[in-house]
Amino acid sequence: AQKITQTQPGMFVQEKEAVTLDCTYDTSDQSYGLFWYKQPSSGEMIFLIYQGSYDEQNATEGRYSLNFQKARKSANLVISASQLGDSAMYFCAMREGLRGGNKLTFGTGTQLKVEL
Amino acid sequence: DGGITQSPKYLFRKEGQNVTLSCEQNLNHDAMYWYRQDPGQGLRLIYYSQIVNDFQKGDIAEGYSVSREKKESFPLTVTSAQKNPTAFYLCASRATGWGLNTEAFFGQGTRLTVV
Numbered sequence: 001a002q003k004i005t006q007t008q009p010g011m012f013v014q015e016k017e018a019v020t021l022d023c024t025y026d027t028s029d030q031s032y033g034l035f036w037y038k039q040p041s042s043g044e045m046i047f048l049i050y051q052g053s054y055d056e057q058n059a060t061e062g063r064y065s066l067n068f069q070k071a072r073k074s075a076n077l078v079i080s081a082s083q084l085g086d087s088a089m090y091f092c093a094m095r096e097g098l099r100g101g102n103k104l105t106f107g108t109g110t111q112l113k114v115e116l
Numbered sequence: 117d118g119g120i121t122q123s124p125k126y127l128f129r130k131e132g133q134n135v136t137l138s139c140e141q142n143l144n145h146d147a148m149y150w151y152r153q154d155p156g157q158g159l160r161l162i163y164y165s166q167i168v169n170d171f172q173k174g175d176i177a178e179g180y181s182v183s184r185e186k187k188e189s190f191p192l193t194v195t196s197a198q199k200n201p202t203a204f205y206l207c208a209s210r211a212t213g214w215g216l217n218t219e220a221f222f223g224q225g226t227r228l229t230v231v
Contacts, residue, residue, distance in 0.1 A: 006158075035219055035220075043204060043206075043224065043225045043227075044222065044224055044225070045206065045208070045220075045222035047219040047220075047221075050219060091158060091159065093159075093220075102147065102164075102166055102212070103161065103164065103174070104149055104161070104164070104208070104210070104220055105161060105175075106151070106158050106159040106160075106161075107158055108157060108158035109157070109158045111156075
């Protein structure tokens, strides 16, 4: 079974608009962490935002926010005021706790294209 | 500057040959990871290590081997048993401890091509 599911292979958004990238996860651990990374065409992986399973508030980092719905096991990334430089591949990842062997598992990614 | 260094950036291998990808970090991180990325695909976990002299198989370990003799180094060998090794390989490390909120830092990647 997939641990991390990203159902949107590609997304388009107009500059200055907000966009939501979906991510659902599966784990039996009570303690886990969720991450979003950005991968430009250069291939580097850039950390964007983190959400802990016990965090009661949604994480925010500048224009990035994480819409965390624990009961639904979803951790969607919201990018506000999109910029052309946001065009990249976006990956959702989960690090499980001890029961999951502390593995760090990634989804298949969403290719975001920001248009004028 | 602290970081993770992968070398080489590009690597060409003949069929049937073993090849080793280097990954070195000076971040004093305990955990290290190797991922494979195919074009337009996500990252798939090959091997990971949480401490020196210990490592675990990931989801696609067949045809690969690793060692962790030093904290700073986690080399990946792509063996001739790996039937389709052409891919982009990423190494990552992260600090470990009681909290889980430590992000992984990545190297720049090695693009391996079988010729």
